[in-house]
Amino acid sequence: MEFKTLLTSVAIVAFSAGVVSAQEDATLAIEGETILTSAAAPAFADNLDTVYSGWLFRKLETRALQMDDFDNPAFVFVDQGIDLFEKVDGSEGKACASCHEDVEDFAGLRPSMPRVEDGTLVTMENLVNDCRTERMGAEPWKYTGGKMTAVTALIGLQSRGMTVDVAVDGNAAPFFERGKELYYQRVGQLDMSCSNCHEDNYGTMIRADHLSQGQINGFPTYRLKNAKLNSAHARFKGCMKNIRATPFKVGGDEFKALELYLKLRISSSNIKTKSATK
Amino acid sequence: MAKGVKPRVKVPKTAAAGEVITIKTLISHKMESGVRKDGDGNVIPRSIINRFVADFNGQNVIDVTLQPAISTNPYFQFDAMVPEAGEFKFTWYDDDGSVYETSKKIKIA
Numbered sequence: 468m469e470f471k472t473l474l475t476s477v478a479i480v481a482f483s484a485g486v487v488s489a490q491e492d493a494t495l496a497i498e499g500e501t502i503l504t505s506a507a508a509p510a511f512a513d514n515l516d517t518v519y520s521g522w523l524f525r526k527l528e529t530r531a532l533q534m535d536d537f538d539n540p541a542f543v544f545v546d547q548g549i550d551l552f553e554k555v556d557g558s559e560g561k562a563c564a565s566c567h568e569d570v571e572d573f574a575g576l577r578p579s580m581p582r583v584e585d586g587t588l589v590t591m592e593n594l595v596n597d598c599r600t601e602r603m604g605a606e607p608w609k610y611t612g613g614k615m616t617a618v619t620a621l622i623g624l625q626s627r628g629m630t631v632d633v634a635v636d637g638n639a640a641p642f643f644e645r646g647k648e649l650y651y652q653r654v655g656q657l658d659m660s661c662s663n664c665h666e667d668n669y670g671t672m673i674r675a676d677h678l679s680q681g682q683i684n685g686f687p688t689y690r691l692k693n694a695k696l697n698s699a700h701a702r703f704k705g706c707m708k709n710i711r712a713t714p715f716k717v718g719g720d721e722f723k724a725l726e727l728y729l730k731l732r733i734s735s736s737n738i739k740t741k742s743a744t745k
Numbered sequence: 746m747a748k749g750v751k752p753r754v755k756v757p758k759t760a761a762a763g764e765v766i767t768i769k770t771l772i773s774h775k776m777e778s779g780v781r782k783d784g785d786g787n788v789i790p791r792s793i794i795n796r797f798v799a800d801f802n803g804q805n806v807i808d809v810t811l812q813p814a815i816s817t818n819p820y821f822q823f824d825a826m827v828p829e830a831g832e833f834k835f836t837w838y839d840d841d842g843s844v845y846e847t848s849k850k851i852k853i854a
Contacts, residue, residue, distance in 0.1 A: 537755045543773045543818055546751060694817060 521679040541689035548621030557605025577623040583638040610718035616687040616696035646728025655712025752847040759854035771820045796838040802831035
C-alpha cells in the first residue's frame with residue numbers, strides 16, 4: 468500500500484530536479500538502537516543534496532528483516548564468522564582470536580576503511596588476508612568468498628551505528644580523485660556510469676528494481692536474491708556486468724578507489740553494517 | 746551429519762502465566778536436495794530436515810513435517826501459551842538420521 472503511494476510520488480516529481488522518493492519519515496531502529504538513514508550530502512557530491520540509506524528504498528517486508536537481528540538472515544553468516552574467527556588455521560597454529568582476543572576491539576575499524584598505508588590503499592579484505600598469510604601462515608581467502616564476507620561482516624558489525632569516518636586528505640587524495648573519475652566514467656555497451664543510475668535516477672524503477680543511491684556502508688550485505696553475504700566489490704562487479712561492461716578485477720586498484728570514493732560520500736551518515744536488501 | 750548446522754532460537758526469558766509468547770527458530774542447514782553432484786561427478790547424498798518439533802515440559806507445542814521444497818536455513822515463527830515456568834525443547838530431524846536439539850528455559854514473572 469505504502470509502496471504504491473511511493474511510486475505515485477515518484478511519477479509526479481520525476482521531472483523536477485532532485486528527485487526524492489525515499490520515505491524520509493521512516494525510522495530504522497535495530498534492536499532498539501536508532502540508525503540514521505539520511506544526512507546532508509558532502510560538498511564534493513555535486514549532484515546530491517541529501518544522502519539516503521538504501522534501507523529507505525526497500526519494501527516494508529525487507530525493511531522489517533533488517534530491524535531484528537534474529538530475522539536478519541545475514542546473522543547466520545555472522546555466526547559462521549564467529550566460528551571462523553576462533554578456528555586455528557595455517558602453519559603458525561593460530562586463529563584470529565589468538566591475537567585479537569575480543570572481536571569487539573574492532574569497533575571503529577570498519578568506518579575508517581579503506582585507508583592508505585605506505586602509499587597503497589588498503590581494504591578490510593586486505594587486512595584479513597595480510598593477517599592470514601603473514602601471521603597465521605595460512606592460505607589467503609578469496610576476496611569475495613564466503614569465509615571472507617563472514618569474517619568482514621563480523622568485524623563490521625562491531626561498528627554498527629558509528630559514523631563513517633574515512634580520510635580524504637593527504638595520501639588518500641589521489642585515490643579519491645581516481646574513484647571519483649571512475650564513478651562518472653561511462654563504460655560498457657550501454658554506455659552508463661554509476662552516476663546515471665545512482666545519482667540521476669535514484670528512487671525510480673529500473674525494471675523491477677527500485678534504484679537506491681548505491682551506498683556501500685552496509686556491506687557486506689545479505690541479498691535475498693542469492694541468499695548469501697555480498698561484498699561491495701562483488702556488487703560493483705554485478706553492476707558493471709549489468710551495463711555490459713567488462714568488470715574490473717575484484718580487489719583491484721580501480722574497485723578499491725571506487726570503494727573509498729563511495730565511502731566518502733556517506734562520510735557523514737551512520738555506518739550500518741549487515742543490512743538485508745532485496 | 747551435514748556440515749555447519751547450528752540451531753538458533755529466540756524465546757523471551759520471562760513471561761506472565763498464561764501469556765501467549767512468540768517463538769522464532771532458525772536452523773542453518775544446507776537442505777541438500779540429493780540431485781546435485783560434487784566436483785568429481787558423484788551425487789551428494791540427500792540431507793533435508795524432514796521434521797521439526799517443539800515441546801514444552803514434555804508436552805507437544807508444534808510438530809511440523811517439512812517437504813523437500815523448503816528452502817535452506819528453514820525459519821519457523823509460532824505462538825505458544827506459557828502456563829508455568831519450564832523449558833522449551835526444540836528438535837530437528839535430518840534425512841541422514843542426525844537429530845539437532847536445543848532448549849530454552851522460561852521463567853514466570
